[in-house]
Amino acid sequence: MIRGNPFAFVRERVTRWDLIAIIIVIGLIAALAEASRDLLAPLSKIESAPLPLDPAYLPFYAARTSLRMFAALGLSLLFTLTYATAAAKNARAGKLLIPILDILQSVPILGFISVTVVFFMSLVPGRVLGAEFAAIFAIFTSQAWNMAFGFYQSLRTVPTELREASDAFHLSAWMRFWQLEVPFALPSLIWNTMMSMSGGWFFVVASESISVGHTSVALPGIGSYIALAIEQRNLRAVGWAIATMLVVILLFDQILFRPLVAWVDRLRFEQDATGHAPRSWALTVVQRSHVGALATRGFYAFILRISWLRPATAPTSADRDRQPGARSKPGWGWPVFIGLCVALALWSVVRMLGTDLRLDEVMSVLGLAFFTMLRVFVLIVLASLVWVPIGVWVGMRPRAMEIVQPIAQFLAAFPANLLFPVAVFGVVTWQLNPDIWLSPLMILGTQWYILFNVIAGASAIPGELRYAAQNFGVSRWLWWRKFALPAVLPFYVTGAITASGGSWNASIVAELASWGHTEVKARGLGAYIAEATAAGDFHRIVLGIVTMCLFVVLINSFLWRPLYYTVERRFRLA
């Protein structure tokens, strides 16, 4: 059950709505950046209290960082339950909402932080609270899209007969949402939340310590601690931070997500699914005590209460069927609204481009993007060469898998940017070529997606197929070519897609790194965005973000999406 949807690729075809969505999202970014630029100057006075590097403070920092994660998680859940529901229930809105979500997934969050940090700080002038909001918002943007996508997907696949049963037994739309749709979606929602959460650590670390132009903020947390350690060239403090992070992630995994995943497994709709049910010691503890029974009963009573909250007068789907007027006449309000949004978006982009950006600069940014793209592809190939054979080997040995799989998932959650200082220290010390030696950092955190997807794929190969291959003496290269590689291919592609998306994002922190006051820089779009951020140059930040966004969208549409569906059709083990 490791393998979910590769996040951005739930829709098979690209439509004109994607174009509209791109324009609207880019317009939003441009407008927000423009607004923030005006706000930047008066905020430059903010200086937060210096943080002590004493490891004794680390538990406190860890708690603050975790709190930010939870706040963002709450927001993401709220967003998921509303946005995805609106997209699923209202076909017309869904046509636009889903492509927008798709594009939002491609926006490099790290580049965006600089824009939002100024915006949020201006909302609460003179306070650190604004920076808190910005950090939480950054984590939110790393979690919410993926969760909303999964929830939308679940809402669209509620079995017809269950839907009909809830209609036939007069459940109101509100009651159906809580009694049918939410429970049905819960397993995938929790799984996606867990995946989002593991992605989120990377961004919480990156967003706690931010400087835009002359404004620099350090929120108490592990991210700021490590930033300070880098500034002071304190390798020991870096080590302490890494150790703390390991413990925090382990606790989240064992105390929160394992029990949830094991608990929610009972709600699965596929009732006869074979294979191991997920287990969790924490869940067992809770269940053996009376707390567990109380909690379960309480949860159900809560859902029931909620579902009774609204009077049972909301129209059922059959009622909606019967109002042909509502559907057959689209009216002119909607197209005009869309048109207005697009026009506004275009205007804010044009207004920004019309200022100090020249064509030759745009061309050079495209060139930089090309370098980053090359880096991403080469790294994916290299990581695949290493991890695919290992993954296949591990996946076919249940004992090895039990040990390696949790470690791989754990490593995927571990914020790789905590390890950057160690690598940069090496690059600086031995005077290595940053264009080459900074690159591996981009894939440091995301390569694990390839590994654990391939492991999951290899372990899903039916035993009889393996015996058949053995029986006919298929071995060595033939065995890889005709048996193992095709069998894990769908899983591998899912992993590679995730790894590639994550690497683009990571390029912003990986291509420009520092150790004390020494800066090392690789040529690429990530470094461009990072430099623009440091300089507080909003036009260049937007240019960088938009370019990266477009590159990711294009690569998704023309490479990964077709590849995913082709592989899915051809190599899926039925």
Place this chain on the structure above:
Amino acid sequence: MPDQTLLQVDKVRKAFTKADGSELLVLNDVNLRVREGEIVGLLGRSGSGKSTLLRLIAGLSEPSEGDVTYLGNRVHGPARGIAMVFQSFAVFPWLTVFENVALGLEALRIPRAEIRRRSLAAIDMIGLDGFESAYPRELSGGMRQRVGFARALVVHPNILLMDEPFSALDVLTAETLRTDFLDLWCEGRMPIKGVILVTHNIEEAVLMCDRILVFGSNPGRILTEIGVPLPQPRNRLDPAFRALVERIYVEMTSRPDAKARNELFPGLGIGTELPRVSSNLLSGLMETVAAAPFHGNADLPKIASDLQMEIDELFPVAETLQMMRFAEVAGGDLRLSETGLAFANARLDERKRIFATQLMNYVPLAGHIRRVLDERPAHTARKSRFFDELGDYMTDEAAEQTLRAVTSLARYAEVFAYDDQTAIFSLENPS
């Protein structure tokens, strides 16, 4: 009192709009009346619109034309007093047996204590006592369907709609559930006053129903109505029971549209929809009918029970044999032709030769594809070419299915080849 009409369906027509804007007619001119105290069966093959009709009655969708009237009122959305049992049970996996049963009452906002009393009573009646706190995943299919029944009965409906409620169960379990249901019904212990049962199982219809409406396809409509005057409990081995089953087979195989199709065969072009039938099934059925005890002429009900095939499985095979002139289907019998007998007695390569001849001569689409391939210098043709051609006659799904069907038959006959990766038909076999 016993003649009171519970439900009436008047001149109902249902059409869906296809993606390209044209209409797909699934039900045409359906009239039906359910009186108090009777079980009415809707019998037909898949695609005959019987399940669609049941959903119209349940208020889950609306007819394009005509009316459904329940106790004198037009049905508008799900009506109070009409409950439904589903083919796949449709029990909520995250609720216990008790919670599943109580759900329908909770939606009606009935006081807690009464919900509890009524739910436990329904669970008790349907034989689920002791399973109240079990989750559906812990139950067998039969027990899950009992939950479906209890959930429907607990709301005290006047009419119970059953959509092939036993077809997802194994033979023994299905029989137990049927008997239990009939016992409760005959003793009058259930609150329901009338039942509509959708089924494609002829024996099940005769066993349970007071009246059977036989449905035909393209478009879905009622072909005929057959009364079942036998008293309950009924015995499957009773000669009168067998005679009724036989009669329904005759009705279903000699329906007017089948005859019309028969006579039209040579003239019918490539636009005939083909069912997906494996060549293994075709040769298997021919072998069975050619051998003892049938010797070339078999009674369809007998074959169905011998081979454990539902009519949904058996009829497409029989019809394909008929289309390819391997057999004649009439009066509830399947009689092999000379060619069919020759095929059954031949060896593999001889069989393929016979099969190829019949396919080219009597399946116009196969002949058409082969001719196109022959005429082209490269002897290849894209699938989309034929797909578009079929689009003039049928829906996209039907066209897809027809192309798959003809490909499968042609591969067996080695008349032409098809590469699924490139979606190209060709004359060559892969090297």
